[in-house]
Amino acid sequence: MTDALLRYRNFSLEFPSPDGPRRVLDGIDLELRPNEIVGLVGESGSGKSVAAMSALRLLPRGSFHVAGGSLEVLGRDVMSLKQAELATLRGGQVAMVFQEPMNALNPSIRVGRQVAGIIRRHRPGMDKAAVTADVLRLLSDMRIDDPARVAGLYPSALSGGMRQRVLLAMAFACRPRILIADEPTTALDVTVQAQVLDLIRDHARATGTAVLFISHDLAVVGQLCDRLYVLHRGVIKENGPARQILSRPAAPYTAALLAALPDGKPPRSPLPVIGAEPVCDGEALPAPARAAGEAIRVAGLTLHYPGRATPVVDGVDLSVAAGSTLGIVGESGSGKSTLAQALVGLLPPSAGRIVFYGSPLVPPRRWSWGQPPVPPAQIVFQDPQSALNPRLRTWDLVTEPLAIRGVDRAGRRAGAVGLLRQVGLAAEHLDRFPHEFSGGQRQRLAIARALAADPSILILDEPTSALDVSVQAQVLNLLLDLQRRHGLTYVFISHNISVVRHMCDHVAVMRGGRLVEQGAADKVLSAPTHPYTRSLLAAAPVLPLEGAA
Structure with missing residues (x-):
């Protein structure tokens, strides 16, 4: 017998x-013991x-229905x-x-009342002043400046x-013996992710809390966890x-998960996909048939939000060669998504110019729906669940750009x-409706919808x-294949340094x-000159080296 706090025994x-x-x-056996952090990894589903x-x-x-075994807490x-x-x-x-x-x-x-509610529920008898003090202490422990x-x-x-x-402050409010963290760093940038992981590790060690950490990010799990279960x-x-x-997997499935990561692969090479034949033997895809010249030129671009004196995008200058991929990295709030929306005319610049293939971007306010211009750029958003209309069937939602051009129903369905x-x-x-697809399939639908406008440029915001x-490997392979066949130009926004290194020719x-x-991706990501870039790279989790114990 062990002193496990959480134990699944042949649990089905x-x-x-x-x-x-x-x-x-199906008959899982898993144990979580005091003062340890255990990872649980696997694909969606x-x-x-x-x-x-x-x-x-x-x-x-x-x-x-519990079909067998036991689950003890x-x-x-x-x-x-x-x-x-x-x-x-x-x-509690x-x-x-x-x-x-x-x-x-x-x-x-309000945030304070939500944290206070947990304390009052599980620690009755505390007076209001003590609860308020505890709320501020918890927020401060989570390294929140100005907790009041x-x-x-x-x-x-x-x-x-x-x-x-x-949420972590609420979780640790009553000094629980077990913390279950279900994908707590998904969609966070690398520096914030590193801070959240440090908070979980440090506070768990300080309070003796055992942690079951669930994630699909193998590098994060390798950085944080003592033991690991692969499901x-x-x-x-x-x-x-x-x-x-993670360095010497015994199960073929674990090895396949690790092989699907871009880490250590030749840039722009097809990634192995679990259950699918590779596009080729790990070699880079042929270079895309690129149009000559410059696809995007941004000069002095500045954007303000109403009521905010400090610009969200401040004097940005960049150039993207036709058929190439520019990666944009930075922390949350750095202006990446705002820049992306400006590039497709969703946000009006306060100053500066955006030029596609030598022609200035025509913002939507200057054209009528009766005769809209053919946009050279389309955007694919981070969350396809929010970006796709849940009331439209697949054929209808992916062909909305064709409807704007006046294509009839039969033509749109055929398209x-x-x-x-x-x-x-x-x-x-x-x-089918969007909710009937998996997350990866919905992202494919979002890409198809963008392609319906026959763009030469795709803005990919955390795709x-x-x-x-x-599934990430499938989407990256798809993007590389589309670029090779159509000569598309990409602006690829991501907080995943490994993905940016794999996909991009240049990085900003x-x-x-x-x-x-x-500059060039290999140069910026291997020998950065700016201290901020170095801090981003230092915060990015990396897989254990081969042979590490």
């Missing part, structure tokens, strides 16, 4: 479906979040606990941090990293010391078949940030709305 769980029970966890939510019995009543069978016992367990002894803090926080309640000011704000006024810190389709494929597994084929989807998907490594580094460094 099923979901009902029209075709019969569907096994989502592998069962990671189901396993985590089962530990607190957060799955809707009647939506699951602090020595008690969690499936047999009464609701009152569960209420005491949740937050076992805390959970979810992937999307904006969904986990109540948007109508932040406590009075609503979640919408905070950045993603700040919201995640608030695939509800089955544990291997477990052991994290660095050992949708070709667009879907270009991004690796089939005609059978034409009548793979929330995707697991295998943004900080505080300004470009602090730019």
Whole structure:
């Protein structure tokens, strides 16, 4: 016997479906011991979040069936606990941090009151002054400057990293014995991610909290975790010391996950995809057929938000050669997405010029819907779930640009078949709604929709940030193939340094709305000259070296 705080023993769980029970966890064995940080990794749909939510019995009543084994939390069978016992367990002894803090926080309640509510619920009898002091201490422990000011704000006024810190403050409010962190750093930039990981590690060690850390980012897991479990389709494929597994995997599935990462691969080479044949034997794709000259020229671009004196983008100058890929990196709030939206006319510049192939960008306010210009640039947003209209069927949403041009219904539906084929989807998907696709498929739909306007330039704003490594590889391979076949020019915004190194010819580094460094990707990312670029690279997690123990 061990002193495990959390123990899955041959635990199996099923979901009902029209075709019969569907096994989502299949005989898993997992232990979390005091004062350790354990990682749980796998692709989307592998069962990671189901396993985590089962530990607190957060799955809707009647939506699951325990098909075998047991699940013990602090020595008690969690499936047999009464609701009152569960209420005491949740937050007080076992805390959970979810992937999307904006969904986990109540948007109508100020931050301080939300943290205070956890304290009052699990530590009754504290007077108001003591609770307020504890709230400020917790926010300060999470390295939040001016905690009194932040406590009075609503979640919408905070950045993603700040919201995640608030969730961590709530999680640690009652000194839980177990913390379950479900993808807590997804979509955070590398410096904020490093800060959040440090907070989890340092506070867990200081309070003796055991952490189950769920992620699809193998480099992050290797940096943070003591031990690691690899989950695939509800089955544990291997477990052991994290660095050992990530440097010398024993299971073919773990090796395939690692192979799908761009780390260490030749730039612009096809990445192996789990369950699919490689495009070629790991060699770089042929160079795209590029048009001569300059595709994008930005000169002195400055943008202000209403009521804000400091510019969000401040005097940016850059050039992108036709058929090449420019990567833009920087922390959240550096102005990357604002620049992206300006490049497609969604935000009007305060000063400066944007020129495509020698012609100035015509902003939407200067043309009518009756005769819109053919835009040379289209944008693919970070979150396809938000970018795609949930009420439209696939053929309708990907051909919206054709509708603007006056193409009739029959022509649009026929055009949708070709667009879907270009991004690796089939005609059978034409009548589905966005929610019927996986995250990677939705990102393909977003790319297809952008291609419908026949652009020569694609602005890609964090197109793979929330995707697991295998789906990320599929999307990156697709983008490389489209660029090779059509000679597209890309502006690729990302916080993933490895992806930028793999995809981009040139890199521009943004900080505080300004470009602090730019140049050839291999030079900037291997020998940066600006201290800020060096700090970004230092914060980026890296996989353990081969042979590390």
